[in-house]
Amino acid sequence: MKFELLVSQGSENQIHRDVKTFEQWDSLTAKFSGAANLPFLLLQLPQIVLNARNLLAGNKTALLAVPWLGMLTCLLGNLSLLSYFAKKRETEVILVQTLGVISTYVVIVQLAMAEAMPLPHFVLTSVVVASGLVLNFMNYFKLLNAGIWRFWEDFITVGGLSVLPQVMWWTFVPFIPNSILPGTVAFVIAVVAVVMARTGKLSEKGTKFVGSISGWTATLLFMWMPIAQMWTNLLNPDNIKGLSAFSMLLAMIGNGLMIPRALFIRDLMWFTGSTWASFLHGWGNLICLYCFNSISREFFLAATLTLYIWIGIALWRDTKAYGYSSPLRSLKELAFGT
Template sequence: MEAKTIAMSLASNRSLIFPTSPRSSFVPTSRFSRLPLKRACIGVDGFRGSALTRWNPIVPNRRRLVPVRATNSEGSSGLEKVKEYEEWDSWTAKFSGGANIPFLMLQLPQIILNAQNLLAGNNTALSAVPWLGMLTGLLGNLSLLSYFAKKREKEAAIVQTLGVISTHVVLSQLTMAGAMPLPFFVATSAVVTVGIILNALFYFGKLSATLWRLWEDFITVGGLCVLPQVMWSTFVPFVPNSILPGTTAFVIAVVAVFMARTGKLPEEGVKFVQSLSGWTATLMFMWMPVSQMWTNFLSADNIKGLSPITMLLSMMGNGLMLPRALFIRDLMWFTGSIWATLFYGYGNILCLYMSNCTSKLFFAASTIGLISWIGLALWRDSAAHGHNSPLRSLKELVFGS
């Protein structure tokens, strides 16, 4: 009799232990799929498919996950969605890491050519390489390295690290040839060394929050100072050659950072200042195709100096990072990557084709490949997130979920 009473009591309170849910409370795939599953706490007894779970508020001080009731067919469909999400998560990370190959191939020919000229004593040939432009790119890589290290995007951080190192090698060659002033190179080397060490320590959790904030403030001020100066210099001699844009931006940046750190700005303003370093680095890279096309417009003959293979490698490197940026809904990363893919890589290929500097077959293959790749990225992303239309993915990217 006592056993029967206990059994009836358990049956009457069964909903407190294993609460059942109406069909409308099933957890849709899109709700948990916006965060990378490898970073989420999923699984009961090591079963990866148990991401269709929810929190049980009855059990205090214990993270107990209770499965949501579902039929076999719905459970199977949910597991397939989870598997598809995880597969695309893994592939996008691999694509992002694979961008190292075309980006490294972009710098290697220049490094080899510079070394050959240095060995031959032809130092004047290295004067054709603009050290100021290379320095701007290095600062952009360094800022983005900090951005991706903070987001724990390992593959993208490695891409930026290799960009910093390869560009620094080129600058060292220019310094040996006398094309870059030695004091500037020494200062640049110090910043690069400190930056790589601090980012590595931060990524592995070995850096204090105070030092990291100081580094973030430094790259924020540096980025805001360099960007307007580079934009202004593009249009010289149509505008006066002046350092006023950079100086003005430097003062504004210092004031903004000081107000953010001393609590003089509202929360929205503090977040805006914190995001400036990443956006200024992205805008610096976005300005590169504008500068190149402006040069092409002023002197059409200069376009013959562009290599179609170099532009193709640039398009491929930035294009390989598009799926990852879209997948994690990073608007800044996606904006910079799609801009560089379309305007720096493909845009210059189009200019080369219109100037009869490349073949029709090369242009057609580049066009078809680019369209196919972007279409594949949109299609697979929408499928991984359980959307019926790729436009839903773009909407979440721009406006959030």
Template sequence: MAKFCYVSPHLQIQHLSQHHHQQQHRTNHLLLQQHKFPTSQNLIFPTQYNHCRLFAFPIRRPNFTLNALHSDPPNPEEVGTNEAYQQWDSLTSKFSGAANLPFLLLQMPQILLNAKNLIAGNNIALFAIPWLGMLTSLLGNLSLLSYFAKKREKEAMVVQTLGVISTYVVIVQLALAESMPLPYFLATSVVVVSGLFLNFMNYFGLLNAGIWRFWEDFITIGGLSVLPQIMWSTFIPYLPNSILPGAISFVIAVLAVTMARTGKLSEKGVKFVGGISGWTATLLFMWMPVSQMWTNFLNPENMKGLSAFSMLLAMLGNGLMLPRALFIRDFMWFTGSTWATIFYGYGNLACLFLLNIISKEFFLAATVGLVSWIGTAFWRDSVVRGYSSPLASLRDLVFGS
């Protein structure tokens, strides 16, 4: 938080005469006794450092105004607001960290079931899990881990690290069942170990900048290549089975990264390429509910195999990260979390309700809880920032403050 130092506009000027100096000193002494508390005569200057920077002003300066300092210094209510801001900052971080629990519970049943089938020698059961989909999820987690490591969001890093590890455990199980080809598994293992190592080395400031740029280029090219291919594959057999979307995207990604690194793009272009990896990872996760909804539309009977508890956990996990994304004004993070909360978690619960698979009471409780949570996040954010309406927080998020 900013430090504050009180600066009297009646500070002595060193070039005054000795007599004037003594008289000014007595005047300052009286003024300090008068102004025990901050007033409009006792200006407050926020600084980013731990020491105060003092500036000597003449007693009168006509037409001299500073908008940020125009009103009287903070009263106890405003100080309380600052404390509320800090408390909400801390609380949103804890919410983000708490998302680990529902995400862990979401993955554990699948891991335990796979282990049970492997022990029983029922390897065929694991062939029902598409290893390509797990690989895509893994790439998304690694990309977002790099994004949050760069932003120093520790709690979000832990969530993505847990996602990488839990997804990799499933991939190991698929490899043991020979569902996933061994060469792909070995390559995936190298990427996972390298990704975790590089991200945490970078977080603690122990990584060479050139190596980190290479890793960023790698996940940018990988994410941009995989996303169009996954989107295309969702609508097979209505679209022909082809690797053309992924191949074209790969060429475009390599070209864009090469041009950015060789200085052939403008500053805005370089910034755009630098943000691709985060957005492609977000879009990969955003596409998951679209794929699930499409499957529900084509095969409504398959909805009976969808766990309402799993969808509730997905809604809770993503929903817990919404306040933090809103608080730090991260539009990409907020977009991805909101999309997954509403369309993946809540959307599938709505499908289960429409097909009479879950009760009306369960669905209404989920609806009220979700609306209340999102509304509270916006309301509290507007309060700690001193806004008159939660819409101001939404405006800041989308258009910037």
């Protein structure tokens, strides 16, 4: 009996120690996600300041270099992800996505002031942004009717699914014909899928899949951006000189800071998007800059070493927090669930 009591006490101590480690890593990963606000703010701020200077100088034509369609795509992606994380009550990431919506909208306002964006498109965008922010925060604080929230989810599902294939198609114009067919077909499919889900014509799994489309399309939109950038780099190597190494580093850091949290809460969509953006959009473009001698070897190696050490720490700490013996189990749970 005495031996059993000692074993029991030892087990309780072990459980207490594991719980403490788990809670500490839970708190830290949330703080890392919140800290991502800083690099993302610094990422957009130079463009906002530059646009403001050009507007004050009366140089409206300079703002034509900023593609309003690309900014609109980013805005839709941020709004979709804001809705996704608001539903999951991930406060720190909600702030990151809200900052993304607001900072991107500021750029769109500047483009509208420079007449670089059609006024009707700007007005419609403003209505969507205002509605999206209000609805998301009302839903976060549980002040919103469930029916209204479902309508908003359906709206961003249709919007995201329509935009994604169209943006992917436009990336390769003029090598392929300029057409709105991909977006139109995707729009029809999205509307049919949403209507079938809401009228109970789909199975439970099918309805759940339709409900997850908006988050995944937003993630895929952001995942496509570095591919489009690298395609541009391949076609026009001289354009690489126009890329900012500091901006690519900020993109790598901002997305990298969110990887531990995505892994910790076993969110495959978030983990996929953050890892992809950190490696391909940030580090991948740094590779392009290094290959074309736009950055020093020391800068590239320091960035590379930092990224890989950070990923290693995230995997190690997650394994320790859950009390596992191998990070492969964490990755397995992330991909396939517990």
